Amino acid sequence: MTARGGLHPSLVHHIVNSLGWSELRPSQSAAMEPLLQGSDALLLAPTAGGKTEAAVFPLLSRMTAEGWTAPSVIYVAPLKALLNNLLPRLETYTGWLGRRAGLWHGDITSRRRARLLHEPPDLLLTTPESLESMLVSTKVDHVRWFGGLHAVVVDEVHAFAGDDRGWHLLAVLERLARIAGRPVQRVGLSATVGNPDELLRWLQGTGRRPGRVVAPDTGSGRQEAQVGLDHVGSVANAAKVIAALHQGEKRLVFCDSRRLVEELGAALRARGVTTFLSHASLSADERRRAEQAFAETRDCVIVSTSTLELGIDVGDLDRVIQINAPSSVAAFLQRLGRTGRRPGGTRNCLFLGLNEAGTLAATGLALLWSRGWVEPVQPPPDPRHIVAQQILALCLQEHQVGARLWAEWWRGLGPFGTSAESIVRHLVEQGYLDSDGGMLFIGPEAERRYGHRHFMELTTSFTAMPEFTVLCGREEIGRTDPALLSERVDGPRLLLLAGRSWRVTWTDWKRRRCHVEPADGGGKARWTSPVTGGASFTLAQAVRSVLLGEDPPVRLTQRAEALLTTLREQAVDIVHPGGSVITRVGNDVRWWTWAGHRANATLAATLDDVADAGQRVEDFSIRLRSDLTPRMWKAALTSALERLRLPAPSEEALRGLKYSDALPRHLAEATLSARLADLPGATRILKNPTHISPAL
Template sequence: MSGFELLDPAIQHHIVNSLGWPGLRPLQEDSIPTIVDGDDALLLAPTAGGKTEAAMFPVLTRMQAQRWTGTSVLYVCPLKALLNNLGPRLGDYAAWVGRSVAVWHGDVGQSARRRITRERPDILLTTPESVESILVSESVDALQFLGSVQAVVVDEVHAFAGDDRGWHLLAVIARLESLIGRRLQRIGMSATVGNPDELLEWLRGGAPTKGRVVAPPVPTASNPEIVVDAVGSAENAAKVIAGLHHGEKRLVFVDSRRLAEELGTSLRDRGVTTFLSHSSLSAEQRRESEAAFADARDCVIVATSTLELGIDVGDLDRVIQINSPRTVSSFLQRLGRTGRRPGTTRHCLFLALDDASLAQTLGMLHCWASGWVEPVVATPEPRHIAAQQLLAAALQTRRVPLNGWQQQWGTLPLFGDEGQEILDHLLDTGFLDHDAGSAFIGVEAEKHFGRRHFMELLAVFTAAPEFRVFQGRNEIGMVDIGLLTEDVEDVRVLLLGGRSWLVTHIDWKRRQVYVEATDIHGMARWQSIPDGLSYEITRGVRSVLLGDTPAGVTLSRRAVAALDGYRAQRADDVRADSLVIERDSRGDWRWWTWAGVKANRTLAAWARDLVPGRQRIGAESIRLHSDLTVDAIKQGLGDVQHSSERPAPAVDRRAIKGLKFSVALPEDLARRTLAVRMMEAKRAEGLLNERISFRFGSE
């Protein structure tokens, strides 16, 4: 029997007659038996590969066959905008079998929430933070509302798994299972990842139940068209975008909010209909931009990763990438935005703003062309999330037993060997009080996290302080506090939403800024510390500098000329048969490792007698002490190679304060959590075994 034949008859009817599909895609066909049987599953397909239907058609079938009642499915997404986007489509599918859907997240008002809890939709589209807010709520009976849940569907699961939000998601699911007394079916959906089996095991949280990766081969009708150009500046990028592809819908990806604002302004100045989407614009501003872009034709939308995931902005003609995304996975997500219409090809135009960005773009494409995609690895040793979960459990149950307290999280390996130490610290410091064998929320927890019904405790991700910007009553977005505190000669003008705004008043207490439109050019800036390049992509850059060009990639004449010049400039930093340790013209030693930031940071910690303590560790090299001799460097690296003592990187106290919930941890545990996340020991170990050539600046 085919997968299609296993579906509920009403769903079969609507697939043929309402959707007009001649049949199911391979992923949709293959997923049905596993999900209908109630097993866990990880569904893998490129962007626009039909993953939502592959999950929900069999889930709805199981819902009908087993006569589920009440809210029986949680559909979890990493972005509120994605939930809003999916709501109508899933609502249509559910209606085929007489079922209902509702959306619940931080932007949903209290009246709507009361209606949802009263009517109890069959499928609830939500975020992990919202599920936890329901669990700890004093106004919602969590057991009554969520007691009928049978399955959890996690969209874009890779976006959770590589981040602390992933541990939070699994912990919340485990506590829900403990509350209702049964295990839930877990279904994850993801774009291509490098380690699907490990990702499925992570999603299952250590449970011994059955699970399956569903990833049928994807037919490739034609190779994507990848073009790389070197434009030299953001201003030149705007000229290229404005001058090419008239009449087309173009999605331009950038990797900073500041660049999004500046490029958007330059395009508008050139008469291009331009919309913006990034995380510091208000939800209303983003919705208006995305809706207008979806309905328009000859236009551009400039976006950060907010449009990388599955938010629908209509049919696209072209994707343009400024510089390079930091991962192959991000590139695949963005490339998948194009070529969705029959007879069209997927394509992406890269515009490199400088020579280093050109090399990084080609290094990333070198990895892509070789078939490599990043594995999704859970963040190691999430002790701060363990502390958060203990406090959240105390809010939920009002009392946590001092014995057997870990049972609420079942088989989830969240607490490691330090769980009892974390609990003892919370008790000793007053975050938890205890009496009669139970712990409950203490004064310190109320002081640090209690504002607005413990909202700070329920939000796992953190960001630098930002101020909300208003034009009258209309919220435009958020700006960094630094733009409001730095000295200005005359007036203070902000760039937000691709427009300039004159600041008329700042309410420091409420963190609100009031503005009016102006023709004076404004400024945009946000604090952010991007992840450093990986070992694989940095090695890809090295291969490009040594002469490789990624297969399937076309370089413009400008890109060829810029690459030739950059290869000549960097010729002394790379050798095919060895790594280079070079003494430059200033007498400084530099070890060109081409190992990525984490491996270099690890090496710098291990070889601290060779490496100056105060330096910014990059992906390509490490600076060594200038007074070392060649023999001293060789001896020092040999000592590191044979040493059993491998110290972790130093962690600044200010960095500990940036680790959310670190205040609820012993300082040494917080420090160790950060240190292990800064390291890549296996790669660093491998570097110590690589051949090294010494070069002097006079050569």
Template sequence: MTGFDRLDPALQHHIVNTLGWPGLRALQDEAIAPVLDGADAILLAPTAGGKTEAAMFPLLTRMQSERWTGISVLYICPLKALLNNLQPRLAEYAEWLGRSAMTWHGDVSQSVRGRIKRDRPDILLTTPESLESMLVSESVDAGELLNGLRAVVVDEVHAFAGDDRGWHLLAVLARLETLLGRRLQRVGMSATVGNPDELLGWLQGGATGPGRVVSPAIAGGAVAPEITVDSVGGVENAAKVIAALHAGEKRLVFVDSRRLAEELGAQLRQRAITTFVSHSSLSAAERRESEQAFAEARDCVIVATSTLELGIDVGDLDRVIQINAPRTVSSFLQRLGRTGRRPGTTRNCLFLGITDQSVLDILGMLQCWSSGWVEPIVPTPEPRHIAAQQLLAAALQTRRVPLSGWQQAWGELPLFDADGQEIFDHLLSEGFLEHDAGSAFIGSEAEQHYGRRHFMDLLAVFTAAPVFTVFAGRQEVGSVETSVLTDPVEGPRVLLLAGRSWQVTHIDWKRRQVYVETTDIGGRAKWSSAPDGSSFDITRGIRAVVLGAVPAGITLTKRATATLADQRLLRRDHVADDAFVIIRDQRDDWRWWTWAGSKANRTLAAWATDLVPARQKITAESLRLYPDLAVTDIRSRLAELRAARHRSLPAVDANAVQGLKFSAALPEHLALATLAARISDPVRASTVLGEETRIQITR
């Protein structure tokens, strides 16, 4: 019996006659048995690989055969826009069986929420933050509203797992299971990841039970994508190339920052290219208008940050263009998967490097990709601030938390570890929690720090810089950070936002609002960011390229070939086939070419304070050493470092704690320890110390 044969007959009918499918894809067929049998599962397939149907068709079948009632399936996504995009499709599938699907998130009106509470849908699409809001809300009886819940589907599960939102998601699901008194089936969906079995274990949240990774091989092998790398030397030249190529086609251009999205969008519009812009600092309405217009147009470009990396539908794409290198191979695969969806088309990506270094970064990432490597998804380490947030949220939910045995609300989830009791005691001693009669409840400090707008500050796990909302008349355009409004300028202050220039007419500092009008004067875009830098593996990929490797399955333009040759010549002293090098360059400076990634180099700098000066910019490729060291000094100190038993984590500036959300609810030393763990990589740093290293003078 095939998987298709086990589906509800009504589903079988509509798959063949309504969707017009000749059969199920391999993933969809193989997922039916484990999901129907109630096992937890991770479903892996490229973008547009049919993962939603692979999860929902067997769950809808269970819904019918087991006669589930009320809200029986939660469908969780990382983005509200993705929920809005998916809801009509899930609603159609549900309607085939006389069932329904609705959405609940921060943009959903109170009237719609009231309708959901009165006439519960069978499938509820939501975010982790909205789910936690239900748990703590005084106007929602979550135990009664969700008492029919049987399964949770987590879309884009990799986007949660490598971030603090993943810990938050697991903690909220654990509290929900405690509230309902039963275990929920968990089904996660993801594009290709490097460690699917570990990802399944993560999704199960420490519990043991049946689980399966479903990742069928594509029959006959996938058609090789068309990957081209070009070197263009600047944003203006990138705009010229994009404007000149692929006229009449729909092009999605990915960039690595909001500032670059705005600058490139403006350059393309100057060249009369129909251009839209999408990034997180634009208003939801502005993004929707851009994405809808792009979906309906043909000869146009949309310039986007990672906001369009996930599965939001923007119609059939002809081309993906990537400016510089994406941060991970996984991101590249997501973006590449946006193309080649129509019959007769091929997945494709054109890389445009706007600096010589970015061309190397692109090739290093592609070297990893061409060897079949994809990043493992690793949960963020030591999430003590999420533990503190969860204790406060649990106190809001239950009104009282027992002073002993409080950990039981989270079941087997390894969120609190050895520091849990210290965090709990700190919340009590500092007034975030108060207690009497053997239980704790929300205290005045928690209300002061997080109590505004019904504790919404407590329920949003991710942190953004303070921003001002930008209005053109009554229309919200987006948001900007304070510095772009306070930096000195000559003449009028002009912003670049949504790919257009806006002259500031008034700033309401109290309400944090900016009023603007359109202008032809060139505007300025600026947002702060703190990227991690290249990983160990991608930096090693760059080293391999400098040594002579060329990623398989790609095409280099003449300009990219020339840039690569120049870089290999310039960096010939930075690499060796048989060792890593420490060299004294022509300026008489020592530099240790570790090629280990930013986190590992930061860790080495903390370990080797007698070799590495503290005041330097840590890069992914190398570390500057003290210039007065002799060769014998370097050798002896490396030997001592290799033999050392105790090694320190990188020092963290106490001011940096302000960037860790909920740090106010932690003892300072635990907040600093969490940050130190997140900016370091002791495993890779130890790898570097074990590698052959040669000390030499520049040729």
């Protein structure tokens, strides 16, 4: 390896002699030229594909060659655990050039933060929420800290772009660029996505810099994957299968709820399996201990939510097991990519279906994966609530902002254009902002709603569900849903947390703490989660294809094959190769759309004259009026093709939209309605033939 590609000679020396690399990987080499030239970029590579080095090596070389002052590079990631995991590597790389890396997030002590404020690092690892807290803090000199900013690396950028954290991040980056007084180079790191060019344009925000998508070499070095599917029917049976299979190997099991992680973890331990757990409601120390122990042990299992999906190093894995199905093909690819890293290894995943729905979803997802399809990353539309949050945060940051100058901070970014003026007026009218002499500043209503703990509530774009801290002595175990502490029980109140049962000895309602002691068993786990949509249009259509006879090219066990045969026989009347189906069973009339949650919500709202009022939206069907006739259906269909209606949000959904109270109600409802809808999917179903049961 030589320095002719533009990397600093000292960096090249250490890459060769300290890392032992004779060459960079193809994707790393491809990233050198655009990043050294200052272009924005989206670097795509599988998990453990060297994306961090591909981004950091050229930026460190520029930092040294051009004499950037600290901090000049910010490295943003969606998880604190991922940042913790990256810090030692980045400290090593910066140290080779006489530079420093530092970490700032919610778990960093005030003493360590004070040290960073006194001596800023050259490369700062942080989260969008921590960046926001620094911007609104009176302790941080914004110009000193961000005046030397030249580049931002956004790790797992797809995880941001798919929800409101992405809009929050983009808005914060625009504010940082204005403080720096220069365009800031933006580098996104991601696994495979379905629309990389669109994702790069989104990441660039209002920037007009050159941009390039750097994709991995997909030639002969591509690894095949061994994917299997079994229907086990229950958590107890899943534990039995996992305990019996692959003994002596290191297994990572993904579940898509914290409750399921706890139940499966407890069931595995009851079978004598060395088991560790990881999810967001465990304490940071508990998660770190589990992840470290797992990394150092061979014959063991770690059960996790998506917290271990995003590249956190837990050592070489032998197996990945997925309970039911993840929410997307992209998530499956991330999880699959945790295996097969050793020379000669093969990527693998075993799906274990706990019920018919879970097994069917897994077959549909496996079918999409086999087709090479990956979801496009779509930022949620109309983030008006983020506009309200950002305007309030800017007033905290600057203390006062010109009533006609606030928009200059975002330079017309997406929702921050002229349409945001009505939001500013509402904030002033409702007392969130005060206005005096053409200036805006924080008002009494914002103080009342968000002023607790120095406006910490204004630093995040998502609503955190209320939880109680669980303590055994002085040791924090994690957090639990308060409903478990208030519901009526006979006998002792038992919790399940960290895979162990605990007896509640005392609950401190004022301080939101509960004290526990170990129990022999019988603990219960539960958390309240925000309302989310179900299956996508594409996944629902894939499930339909499976029921029509298309097999995913994965290894099915006899149990899975038997269930699939039964489900196909049962679905004869509800799936049709030529379109959708309307059936009647007694008074139950259903339109089997196979359109997914959001398209069905759109169709139910549009067909309100013939849809059963008050029904809960489902993924595969819509319940229609019991007195429906073919003539009524034809008239309703003709009307629906002329205009589609957006679904009306529930009060629960409005409460779950953070900062919705800072918006006029009609704008909050419009924001949620746009997010609940799938207009293209609904249109496709309406235009396809509908086959009506003779019983109608």
